Amino acid sequence: MELDKKIQILTQGAKYDVSCSSSGVERRGKKGQLGSAAESGICHSFTPDGRCISLLKILMSNNCDYNCAYCINRQSNDVPRATFTPEELVNLTMDFYRRNYIEGLFLSSAVCNNPDHTMERMVAVVRLLRKREGFNGYIHLKGIPGASEELLAQAGQYADRMSMNLELPTKKSLKLLAPQKSTQQITAPMHYLRDKIEESKALRQQFTKAPNFVPAGQTTQMMIGATNDSDYNIMTVSEGMYNAYQMKRVYYSAYIPVVQNNSLLPTTVHAPLLREHRLYQTDWLLRFYGFKTSEILDEAHPNLDLEMDPKCYWALNHLKFFPVEVNRAHISLLLRVPGIGPTSAQRIVKGRRYGKLDYDALKKMGVVLKRAKYFILCDGKFYGGKNTTQAKIRHQLVIEDPVMKKLNPDQLHMSSLFPEVFSSESLYLR
Amino acid sequence: MKVYIYDDTFKGYLTAIFKWFENKDFEDDVCRASLYGGNLINRPIDVFTDEACAARVVKGVLEKLGYEWLDMIHAVFLSELPEADMLGARAMRLGFKYGKSILNDERHEVIQPFLKVARAVKRETHSFLGFVRFSKLDSGIYYASCHPTYNILVLLAPHFADRMGDQSWVIHDTGRGIAAFYNQSDWHINTLNLSEPLLYAEDEMALRNNWRGYFEAVTISERVNLKLQQQKIPKKYWKYFTEDIGVLNQNTIE
Structure with a gap:
C-alpha cells in the first residue's frame, strides 16, 4: 500500500483522540541532534475544524480485535485497514519535524492480536526515534489497556506524556459499549504510571541526572453523550482523576451520532458540541479557579445550564456573595466573578496597589465587563444598570454569551427567547 | 526640542537612550532614522552607536529592573511602530524612578501601551515558532x-x-x-533577496503531499468551523503555509 493511503487511513482512525497538547516539559536541544520541547507547547497549524495540530497524531495500526460500539476502528466496521512499519513512522516523524510541521509524535494504536504485542510495537517506534535518530522532540504515547507493566515502564522512559483512555464515565457504560475492556484494565496502568512518575520526581530532586519518567505527566479522555451519564457523574469522575491520579488533563469528546445500526447508541443527541464546551469550562473551573464539582452540580441539579457558562450559572445561584468590591476583594473571590479570569485577577490585585481601579482600568486589564458588571462594584459604583434580580441578570448573560451568540437557532433553547415565560432556574435537561 | 536619531539597530537605540537620559531634557524625542520625518521645530541630532554607552544602559536595566524589562524593551523596539522608541524610553524612565514593579500598574498611560505592544510582539513570536514552514x-x-x-x-x-x-x-x-x-x-x-527561483530537493514535493494528506485526514468533518480556524491563523499568514488554510477540501467534506 502507498504511504499516502496509509497516512490517510491511520490518521482518520486517530483523529477522534482529542489531546494534541505538547506542553508540560521544557527540554533544550542537544548539539548535533534534532528536537527540543517547549514548556508551553507550540501549535503548528489549525485544521478547518478549528482544532490545533501540534503533534503528528496517528495510529500504528487500525487492525482492531476489539469491538467497542462507538469506535470507527471496531472489528465489525467496514473500513480499510492498514499498518505502519516502525521504519515508515520514524521517517515520517523526522521529515515532518525537520520542516517544522509538528512538535512531535502522538502514537496510538488499535489492539492487534493482544495488548502486549501492540504496546511492544509502539515502544519499538519511540525507541528507534530516541535512541537511533537522537530525536528530542515531544512524544505522547497512548497506553493500551491490559499491556504489561514492564512495557509501560519501557514506554515511560521515552515518552514525555502518556495517556490511558477512560473511554466512558461509568463502569456500567463501559460494560455496555466496550465489553472487551474493563475499568480495572484502564485504572491499573494509571495507578502504575502515577507511582512511577512520583518516584522519578523524588529521585530527580536528589540526583539531577536520574532518568525522567513521563515528565509531562498523564492524561485521559472520555466520551460524553453516548450514554445517559449526567454532567454531575462526569465531573465527579474528572475530579477524582485530577485528585487521585494527578492527571494533567481530562479530555471530553462529544459523541456525534453517525448513521449506523447499533441499538446501544443514541441516534440523536441534543447539542453535543455545546455540552462538551460547557464541560470543558467546568473542567477549567476545577483546575484554575478553585472550584469543586459539588459547588456547581449535585444530585438534585445533575446537569449544567447549556445556555450560559458554568461560572455564570454558579454566580447566579449565589447572588448573596455579590457584588464584590474589586478594590478590596480577596483574589479567591475575584476569581469567582464571571468575566474575571486568573490573568485579570492577578492584574487587579497587583494594579490596585497603585490607586483605585475604576471601570476603564478594569477594561484595560482585560476583564470581560459585559459579564462582570453585574457582579462587581468599582470603587463603590455598580455598572449593571437596573439588572439586579436573578432573572434579569440571567437574561442579559444568555444574550451576551459568546457561544450562544454564534449558535444556529435549533440549538437555542426557548427560555432565552422568552425569559419571562420561563423561570430563571435551569429547566434544561431536567 | 531635540530628536536623537539613531541607525535602526538595537545598540543604536540604547545609545540614543543613553544620550536622552544624560541630557535630562525629557521633552526630547528618540527616533530611528527610517521613521524620522523632520519638521521645523525639531532639531535632529545624529547618534552614533557606541558599544560602551549601550552596555551601560543594559547593565543599568539588568541591575535595577531585571531581565524581564530588557526583554520587553527589546520586544517593543522590534515592533517597529512609530511610537515604539518613545514608549520604551518613557517606560524605562518610570522604571528607574518607581522601581520595576511599576509594570503592574496596567492602567498607566505609558505602561499600558508599552505592555500592549510588548505582548503583541511576543504573541506573534510564539505563533511563528509553529507557523514557520521549512522546505528542503x-x-x-x-x-x-x-x-x-x-x-x-x-x-x-x-x-x-x-x-x-x-x-x-x-x-x-x-x-x-x-x-x-x-x-x-x-x-x-x-x-537576502532571491534573484533565482529555488531548487527543491527530490523528495520535497512528496513530503508536502504527505503533509497535506495528513492535514485533510485529521479534520473532523462534523466539526468544521472555518471561522475558528481563521481566528487562530490570521489571513495575512496564510500564503506561507504548506497546507491549505481557509478552504475545505472535497475529501474532508465527503
Whole structure:
C-alpha cells in the first residue's frame, strides 16, 4: 500500500483522540541532534475544524480485535485497514519535524492480536526515534489497556506524556459499549504510571541526572453523550482523576451520532458540541479557579445550564456573595466573578496597589465587563444598570454569551427567547 | 526640542537612550532614522552607536529592573511602530524612578501601551515558532519564507538554532528582505533577496503531499468551523503555509 493511503487511513482512525497538547516539559536541544520541547507547547497549524495540530497524531495500526460500539476502528466496521512499519513512522516523524510541521509524535494504536504485542510495537517506534535518530522532540504515547507493566515502564522512559483512555464515565457504560475492556484494565496502568512518575520526581530532586519518567505527566479522555451519564457523574469522575491520579488533563469528546445500526447508541443527541464546551469550562473551573464539582452540580441539579457558562450559572445561584468590591476583594473571590479570569485577577490585585481601579482600568486589564458588571462594584459604583434580580441578570448573560451568540437557532433553547415565560432556574435537561 | 536619531539597530537605540537620559531634557524625542520625518521645530541630532554607552544602559536595566524589562524593551523596539522608541524610553524612565514593579500598574498611560505592544510582539513570536514552514532545498539546506508583522527574526532564530541543531537553515523575512542563516553552529542575520527561483530537493514535493494528506485526514468533518480556524491563523499568514488554510477540501467534506 502507498504511504499516502496509509497516512490517510491511520490518521482518520486517530483523529477522534482529542489531546494534541505538547506542553508540560521544557527540554533544550542537544548539539548535533534534532528536537527540543517547549514548556508551553507550540501549535503548528489549525485544521478547518478549528482544532490545533501540534503533534503528528496517528495510529500504528487500525487492525482492531476489539469491538467497542462507538469506535470507527471496531472489528465489525467496514473500513480499510492498514499498518505502519516502525521504519515508515520514524521517517515520517523526522521529515515532518525537520520542516517544522509538528512538535512531535502522538502514537496510538488499535489492539492487534493482544495488548502486549501492540504496546511492544509502539515502544519499538519511540525507541528507534530516541535512541537511533537522537530525536528530542515531544512524544505522547497512548497506553493500551491490559499491556504489561514492564512495557509501560519501557514506554515511560521515552515518552514525555502518556495517556490511558477512560473511554466512558461509568463502569456500567463501559460494560455496555466496550465489553472487551474493563475499568480495572484502564485504572491499573494509571495507578502504575502515577507511582512511577512520583518516584522519578523524588529521585530527580536528589540526583539531577536520574532518568525522567513521563515528565509531562498523564492524561485521559472520555466520551460524553453516548450514554445517559449526567454532567454531575462526569465531573465527579474528572475530579477524582485530577485528585487521585494527578492527571494533567481530562479530555471530553462529544459523541456525534453517525448513521449506523447499533441499538446501544443514541441516534440523536441534543447539542453535543455545546455540552462538551460547557464541560470543558467546568473542567477549567476545577483546575484554575478553585472550584469543586459539588459547588456547581449535585444530585438534585445533575446537569449544567447549556445556555450560559458554568461560572455564570454558579454566580447566579449565589447572588448573596455579590457584588464584590474589586478594590478590596480577596483574589479567591475575584476569581469567582464571571468575566474575571486568573490573568485579570492577578492584574487587579497587583494594579490596585497603585490607586483605585475604576471601570476603564478594569477594561484595560482585560476583564470581560459585559459579564462582570453585574457582579462587581468599582470603587463603590455598580455598572449593571437596573439588572439586579436573578432573572434579569440571567437574561442579559444568555444574550451576551459568546457561544450562544454564534449558535444556529435549533440549538437555542426557548427560555432565552422568552425569559419571562420561563423561570430563571435551569429547566434544561431536567 | 531635540530628536536623537539613531541607525535602526538595537545598540543604536540604547545609545540614543543613553544620550536622552544624560541630557535630562525629557521633552526630547528618540527616533530611528527610517521613521524620522523632520519638521521645523525639531532639531535632529545624529547618534552614533557606541558599544560602551549601550552596555551601560543594559547593565543599568539588568541591575535595577531585571531581565524581564530588557526583554520587553527589546520586544517593543522590534515592533517597529512609530511610537515604539518613545514608549520604551518613557517606560524605562518610570522604571528607574518607581522601581520595576511599576509594570503592574496596567492602567498607566505609558505602561499600558508599552505592555500592549510588548505582548503583541511576543504573541506573534510564539505563533511563528509553529507557523514557520521549512522546505528542503537541492543543496540540503532548509529554507523558510515568512512575513511577520513585527521584525521578530532575532527572536525566532535562537529557538530554531536550538531545535534544528543538526540542519542548516534559512528563515527569510520576505517583507523586510532580511534572513536568519544557521550553519549548524551559529546564526546571524543578513540581507537576502532571491534573484533565482529555488531548487527543491527530490523528495520535497512528496513530503508536502504527505503533509497535506495528513492535514485533510485529521479534520473532523462534523466539526468544521472555518471561522475558528481563521481566528487562530490570521489571513495575512496564510500564503506561507504548506497546507491549505481557509478552504475545505472535497475529501474532508465527503
